[in-house]
Amino acid sequence: xxxxxxxxxxxxxxxxxxxxxxxxxxxxxxxxxxxxxxxxxxxxxxxxxxxxxxxxxxxxxxxxxxxxxxxxxxxxxxxxxxxxxxxxxxxxxxxxxxxxxxxxxxxxxxxxxxxxxxxxxxxxxxxxxxxxxxxxxxxxxxxxxxxxxxxxxxxxxxxxxxxxxxxxxxxxxxxxxxxxxxxxxxxxxxxxxxxxxxxxxxxxxxxxxxxxxxxxxxxxxxxxxxxxxxxxxxxxxxxxxxxxxxxxxxxxxxxxxxxxxxxxxxxxxxxxxxxxxxxxxxxxxxxxxxxxxxxxxxxxxxxxxxxxxxxxxxxxxxxxxxxxxxxxxxxxxxxxxxxxxxxxxxxxxxxxxxxxxxxxxxxxxxxxxxxxxxxxxxxxxxxxxxxxxxxxxxxxxxxxxxxxxxxxxxxxxxxxxxxxxxxxxxxxxxxxxxxxxxxxxxxxxxxxxxxxxxxxxxxxxxxxxxxxxxxxxxxxxxxxxxxxxxxxxxxxxxxxxxxxxxxxxxxxxxxxxxxxxxxxxxxxxxxxxxxxxxxxxxxxxxxxxxxxxxxxxxxxxxxxxxxxxxxxxxxxxxxxxxxxxxxxxxxxxxxxxxxxxx
Amino acid sequence: xxxxxxxxxxxxxxxxxxxxxxxxxxxxxxxxxxxxxxxxxxxxxxxxxxxxxxxxxxxxxxxxxxxxxxxxxxxxxxxxxxxxxxxxxxxxxxxxxxxxxxxxxxxxxxxxxxxxxxxxxxxxxxxxxxxxxxxxxxxxxxxxxxxxxxxxxxxxxxxxxxxxxxxxxxxxxxxx
Ligand SMILES: Cc1ncc(C[n+]2csc(CCOP(=O)(O)OP(=O)(O)O)c2C)c(N)n1
Ligand SMILES: [Mg+2]
Numbered sequence: 071x072x073x074x075x076x077x078x079x080x081x082x083x084x085x086x087x088x089x090x091x092x093x094x095x096x097x098x099x100x101x102x103x104x105x106x107x108x109x110x111x112x113x114x115x116x117x118x119x120x121x122x123x124x125x126x127x128x129x130x131x132x133x134x135x136x137x138x139x140x141x142x143x144x145x146x147x148x149x150x151x152x153x154x155x156x157x158x159x160x161x162x163x164x165x166x167x168x169x170x171x172x173x174x175x176x177x178x179x180x181x182x183x184x185x186x187x188x189x190x191x192x193x194x195x196x197x198x199x200x201x202x203x204x205x206x207x208x209x210x211x212x213x214x215x216x217x218x219x220x221x222x223x224x225x226x227x228x229x230x231x232x233x234x235x236x237x238x239x240x241x242x243x244x245x246x247x248x249x250x251x252x253x254x255x256x257x258x259x260x261x262x263x264x265x266x267x268x269x270x271x272x273x274x275x276x277x278x279x280x281x282x283x284x285x286x287x288x289x290x291x292x293x294x295x296x297x298x299x300x301x302x303x304x305x306x307x308x309x310x311x312x313x314x315x316x317x318x319x320x321x322x323x324x325x326x327x328x329x330x331x332x333x334x335x336x337x338x339x340x341x342x343x344x345x346x347x348x349x350x351x352x353x354x355x356x357x358x359x360x361x362x363x364x365x366x367x368x369x370x371x372x373x374x375x376x377x378x379x380x381x382x383x384x385x386x387x388x389x390x391x392x393x394x395x396x397x398x399x400x401x402x403x404x405x406x407x408x409x410x411x412x413x414x415x416x417x418x419x420x421x422x423x424x425x426x427x428x429x430x431x432x433x434x435x436x437x438x439x440x441x442x443x444x445x446x447x448x449x450x451x452x453x454x455x456x457x458x459x460x461x462x463x464x465x466x467x468x469x470x471x472x473x474x475x476x477x478x479x480x481x482x483x484x485x486x487x488x489x490x491x492x493x494x495x496x497x498x499x500x501x502x503x504x505x506x507x508x509x510x511x512x513x514x515x516x517x518x519x520x521x522x523x524x525x526x527x528x529x530x531x532x533x534x535x536x537x538x539x540x541x542x543x544x545x546x547x548x549x550x551x552x553x554x555x556x557x558x559x560x561x562x563x564x565x566x567x568x569x570x571x572x573x574x575x576x577x578x579x580x581x582x583x584x585x586x587x588x589x590x591x592x593x594x595x596x597x598x599x600x601x602x603x604x605x606x607x608x609x610x611x612x613x614x615x616x617x618x619x620x621x622x623x624x625x626x627x628x629x630x631x632x633x634x635x636x637x638x639x640x641x642x643x644x645x646x647x648x649x650x651x652x653x654x655x656x657x658x659x660x661x662x663x664x665x666x667x668x
Numbered sequence: 669x670x671x672x673x674x675x676x677x678x679x680x681x682x683x684x685x686x687x688x689x690x691x692x693x694x695x696x697x698x699x700x701x702x703x704x705x706x707x708x709x710x711x712x713x714x715x716x717x718x719x720x721x722x723x724x725x726x727x728x729x730x731x732x733x734x735x736x737x738x739x740x741x742x743x744x745x746x747x748x749x750x751x752x753x754x755x756x757x758x759x760x761x762x763x764x765x766x767x768x769x770x771x772x773x774x775x776x777x778x779x780x781x782x783x784x785x786x787x788x789x790x791x792x793x794x795x796x797x798x799x800x801x802x803x804x805x806x807x808x809x810x811x812x813x814x815x816x817x818x819x820x821x822x823x824x825x826x827x828x829x830x831x832x833x834x835x836x837x838x839x840x841x842x843x844x
Contacts, residue, residue: 207689207692207696208696212743212744213689215688236742237742266685266744266745266746266747267744390738391738391741392735392738392739392741392742394738395734395735396731396735399731
C-alpha cells in the first residue's frame with residue numbers, strides 16, 4: 071500500500087521552519103511535557119542535541135530502557151498526564167517492549183519516541199536496525215513510522231491525542247535519523263481533534279435510566295469498579311463515592327481500581343478476585359444486580375467463567391466497546407467515560423428521587439457482615455519472626471499521615487500490599503496488573519517521585535523482583551530521588567513457590583532465591599542507604615529510620631519464608647471455591663482443568 | 669447446542685486509511701487473538717481520500733463476531749466496520765482464474781462445463797485453457813471440482829468482495 075499524503079497544513083503565522091529534532095522538542099513543549107525518561111544512542115543523537123539546547127523539558131537518564139517506560143508509567147499513573155519516553159533504535163526499542171506491553175495491558179497513556187536508522191537504510195539489516203513498528207504493533211495502542219518531515223508535526227501531536235483519549239495506551243513514534251535532521255514547517259496542533267478516532271464519552275440518559283431501574287429494584291446489588299475509574303481522573307472517583315453513598319450499596323474494586331473508593335469506608339468490601347476478600351468475592355457470586363464501572367472482567371477477577379456470578383443482571387460501563395461481552399455476557403452495556411457516566415447516574419438518581427430497597431438491602435448487608443466476620447485476611451501472628459502481612463500493616467500505620475505513593479513489584483508481596491495497605495485516594499497505587507511485570511516497581515517509583523518531589527514514594531518489593539531493575543538505584547542516586555525500597559525478603563519467588571506447594575505437590579522447582587546479594591552492601595555500593603530487619607522489634611526502627619532518611623533507602627525485611635497469600639481462588643475455580651488459609655487444600659478435581667491456566 | 673455456541677459465517681467490510689502497516693494491523697489482530705480468516709481482500713477504493721476497503725470473511729460465535737467488530741473499530745486508522753451478513757442482504761462475488769490442461773474428449777468436456785458456468789476462456793493452447801469465472805464462492809468451488817478430473821492444474825482466486833443491496837452505502841444510516 072502507498073503512504074498517506076497528509077493534507078498540507080496551510081502556512082500560518084504560527085508556522086516555523088525547523089529540523090525534525092527541533093520539532094520533537096517543540097511539540098513536547100507545546101504539549102506541556104515537563105519531563106521525559108530516556109537513554110541515548112546513535113539513532114537519536116540529533117534529538118539529544120536539540121534537548122541539550124533547550125531548558126523547558128527535563129530529561130531523566132535511566133539505566134535501562136525498560137525502566138524508562140515503567141518510570142513514565144509511574145509518572146502517568148500518579149499524575150493523569152501522558153508519560154514520555156525517548157530511546158534509540160534497535161536494542162533501545164526492543165528493551166522498551168516489556169514496558170510498552172505493560173502500559174497497553176493497564177491502559178497507561180504514553181508516547182514513546184524511538185530512533186530509527188535513516189530511511190534509505192530501512193530494510194537493509196543496518197546496524198541497530200529493527201522493525202520497531204512491526205515489533206510494537208501488537209503492544210501499542212497505535213504506532214507510526216515517520217518517513218516524511220511534513221508528516222512529523224501532525225504525528226507528534228496526534229500521538230498525544232491517541233495516547234490520552236478514550237481508553238488510554240502507549241503510542242510509539244519511530245523516527246529515522248535523516249528525518250530528525252531534515253527541515254520543514256512546524257505548527258502546534260495541540261488540541262486538534264483526530265479525523266477518525268473519536269471515542270464516545272457520554273452515554274444516553276435512556277441507558278443511564280435503565281441501569282438505575284435495575285439497581286433500584288435490586289435485592290442484592292454490588293458495585294464493582296476498576297482502573298477505568300482511575301483513568302477517568304479524580305472526579306470519577308468522587309462520583310463513584312457519591313453514587314455508592316447515595317445508594318447505600320456495597321462496593322468492591324479490582325487491583326487496578328484500588329483508591330477509586332476509600333478503603334477505610336464501611337461500604338468497601340476490599341479487593342475482589344484471585345486474592346480478593348471473602349466478602350467481596352461472595353458478594354459478587356451471590357449478587358442479583360452488578361454494576362461494573364471501568365473494569366474488564368479479567369480472568370484474575372472472574373475465576374471460572376461458567377461459575378462467575380451466575381444469577382445476576384450485569385451492567386457494564388466502559389469506554390472501550392471491545393471490553394463489552396469479551397469474557398462475560400452482560401445485560402446492559404453502557405459505552406462512555408466512567409466519570410461522566412457516574413456523574414449522570416448520581417444526577418438521575420437524585421432527579422428521579424430514587425431510593426434503594428429498604429426491605430432487601432439491610433438483609434443483604436446482614437449477609438455481607440456475616441461473611442466479613444470470617445475475617446479472611448487474618449493470619450497467625452508472631453513475636454519472633456516478621457510476618458509479611460504485619461510488615462505491610464506497620465508500614466501503612468507509620469505512613470498514614472504522610473503524602474504517600476506506593477508502587478509494587480509482582481508476587482505475594484504485591485498481593486499483601488493490595489490487601490493490607492489501604493488507599494483512600496486515587497493515583498496513589500501503581501502496580502503492574504495486566505502483564506504482571508517483575509521489575510516494574512522500582513522504576514515506577516522513580517517516575518512517581520519525579521512527579522511528586524516532596525512525597526513519600528515506596529516500592530513494596532520482593533527480593534527476586536527487585537533484582538530485575540536494580541540498576542535504577544543508580545538513577546535514584548543521580549537525581550537525589552528519595553524513593554524507599556521495602557523488600558519483603560522471603561528468600562523465595564514466593565508466588566511461584568505457593569503455586570508449586572498448592573498445585574504441584576510441593577515440588578519447588580527453581581523457585582528458591584539462591585545466592586542473594588547482601589542488600590545493605592548493594593545499597594551502599596550504589597550510594598544509597600541500606601537497612602535490615604530480622605524481627606518485629608527491628609521492623610519498627612527500620613521503618614522509622616527509612617522514613618527519616620533523606621535519600622534513597624533499601625530495606626531488607628526478612629519475613630517468614632513459608633507464608634502463603636490467602637484468600638486464594640485457584641485458577642479454574644469459582645468464587646465460591648476459595649481457599650481461606652493453609653488448612654484448605656486445593657481440590658484436586660477443581661485443579662485439573664485449572665492447572666493449565668495461569 | 670445453545671445459540672451462543674453456534675458458529676456462523678460473516679462477511680465484514682472495513683474502510684481504512686490507506687497507510688503503511690494497516691493490513692498488518694488487521695491481520696495481526698486476527699492472528700494475535702485467534703480469530704479465523706476464511707478470506708481477506710484489500711484494495712484502494714478512494715484515491716482522493718486515500719481509503720481502502722478490506723473485506724474479511726470470518727466465522728465464530730455471536731460473542732466472537734461482536735469482539736472482532738469491536739476490535740477492528742478501535743484501530744486508529746479504521747473509519748467504518750460493517751457486518752454485511754447482519755446489516756442487510758448483501759451480494760458476494762469472487763473472481764477466479766483457472767488453468768486446465770487437457771486434450772481430446774476432456775478438452776471438449778471442459779469447454780462444455782465452462783459454457784454452463786458462463787466462464788470465459790482467456791487463453792487457449794492445444795492442450796490447455798485459462799478460464800475466468802465470477803460468482804459466489806460455492807459456484808467457484810463447484811466449477812473447480814468439476815474441472816479437477818479433467819486436468820485442473822492451477823487456481824488463482826481473489827477472495828470474496830461484497831456490498832449491501834439497496835440504496836444505502838456503507839457507514840450510512842439505513843434509509844427510511
Ligand atoms: C518478568 C517476570 N518473570 C516471571 C514472572 C513470574 N513470577 C510471578 S511472581 C514471581 C516470583 C516473585 O518473587 P519475589 O519478587 O521474591 O516476590 P514474592 O512472591 O516472594 O513476594 C515470578 C517469578 C513475572 N511475573 N514477571
Ligand atoms: Mg520473594
